[in-house]
Amino acid sequence: GDSVTQMEGPVTLSEEAFLTINCTYTATGYPSLFWYVQYPGEGLQLLLKATKADDKGSNKGFEATYRKETTSFHLEKGSVQVSDSAVYFCALIIVRDDKIIFGKGTRLHILP
């Protein structure tokens, strides 16, 4: 069935380090892909999205490219900040039925 797999956390980095959080998916059809972020005590917020192969989503210095050949949508940021500490969720929507499927989330800790 359709699913999302993302790297397990927690991920701990120093400020200004390069970040990669891996996300791969399995889906029948052509999904739209998303990254959501959840700051402590808050609900999910959409971080970025891509709706077709080779699209790159970007926001707040984060980027992710829809790679159909590797069924991946890895999240990257060149220089993380303490304020980026949060839980990040990869997700997909199967267009034909609107159902959204989430990965299990990756907790990111950024040390000053």
Added chain:
Amino acid sequence: GAVVSQHPSRVICKSGTSVKIECRSLDFQATTMFWYRQFPKQSLMLMATSNEGSKATYEQGVEKDKFLINHASLTLSTLTVTSAHPEDSSFYICSTQDTGQETQYFGPGTRLLVL
């Protein structure tokens, strides 16, 4: 088994009526639940944060008087769409998170169609 349930799964109503959606946490007590709305083929939009025993916190642009949230117990939160209109037709999803865990547990969603 499912950790979070929602009821009903699908509802069709006439314009002007109110609809109540229940969200239940089955395996753990949740002091906080989240309510989301998903427009067709689009991403989730956070509507409000539901806190047990206190008033919900609404996101900017979400009408408090239209989308009434009641977190009556540690396992139940309800969302009432009052005087529903066709533009309220959407997919409503709740979620919760066990304390100290990363995983969000999402309800299966409620599809609302207002005629």
